[in-house]
Amino acid sequence: MDTSSLDTPVPIVDWAVMKANIERLQGLCDKAGISNRPHIKTHKSVEIAKMQLAAGADGITCQTIGEAEVMADAGIKDILISYNILGARKSERLAALAQRTNLTVSADNRQVIETIGDAMETANSSLGVLIECETGNKRCGVGSSDDAVELAKHVDAKQNLEFRGLLIYPPRGDVEPTKQFLADAKTKFGKVGLECRVVSTGGTPNLPFIGQCGETEYRSGTSVYNDRMMIGFNVATPEDCALHVYSTVVSRPAPDRLILDAGSKALTSDLGGFETFGVLPDYPEARIVKLYEEHGIVDVSYCEKVPEIGEVVRVLPNHVCPVSNLFDEILCLEENGKLRPLRIDARGKTA
Ligand SMILES: Cc1ncc(COP(=O)(O)O)c(C=O)c1O
Known part of the structure; x- marks a missing residue:
């Protein structure tokens, strides 16, 4: 590649390497017998999201409504937002979005469930909800399966919300607490007669343990590009x-x-x-x-x-994920050695 005429600094994506990464993730999900729901926060590109879907992904994950709006506008029909959506304005946007795509969000508290439930009712929309659970990452999520069941009942009681299951972002390198949490939750959900159809876990550092927690789908973001951290975690070269x-x-x-x-x-x-x-x-x-x-x-x-x-x-x-958020356009190094610009469609969609 002739680098002398580049306007630097500029990210360049080796397309063949990225394609191999997409195939590898899909292969891992297929082997584990679970759905692939790649997190688009890493690339923020409609074209790459569509390549992941074409490779076999059942849907995508976004972290913000803005990202999800961009992806839905591009025709993507199955989107999970793995984040608590809080507040009237955001709930209105969520309700509008739910009318044009099969939408699921995660929630870990009653306030979120109340607000999104009310907004769905007002807009006559419907929305799937996963209860976010915390098994060691010390981020969002309820810390006990009893709390997960209580929140699920709350979702179930809201007319326009559908309880779909649980979402976890397990701590890196230790899936045991997640396994135990999920086994415990399964028994408790069975007792109250609520069906937990989806168990969504994720994280590129935990790909070596894919399928081991009893999850039904996997959200990997970074694996599409990989970075120095993933080399450090021994999940990429x-x-x-x-x-x-x-x-x-x-x-x-x-x-x-x-x-x-x-x-x-x-x-x-x-x-x-x-x-x-x-x-x-x-x-x-x-x-x-x-x-x-x-x-x-x-x-x-x-x-x-x-x-x-x-x-x-x-x-x-x-x-690599926040780097994508810094550029309107990056370059793709294609297999024929040519460079082509790629717009980062959801760049800056932080809300
Ligand atoms: C909720 C959630 N799921 C999945 C991912 C993807 O993780 P990774 O980029 O390690 O694959 C992230 C990343 O921050 C996340 O926050």
């Missing part, structure tokens, strides 16, 4: 990483320091548990030690070979 931010060396102010035009507005400030802000795969000893908004400060004191001023280098981000 450098060859599985589809997206790199291409950046130009704009200065070499000192022998041990060079400056990239990729700063926090291109790479994000997400350290993802590392000490540096991404890696340069072609200069592995170079260390991105500090970011300003448009400056990436690189310590090259350990490098045998140092990129020159004007050279375009690849940066593998620590965490």
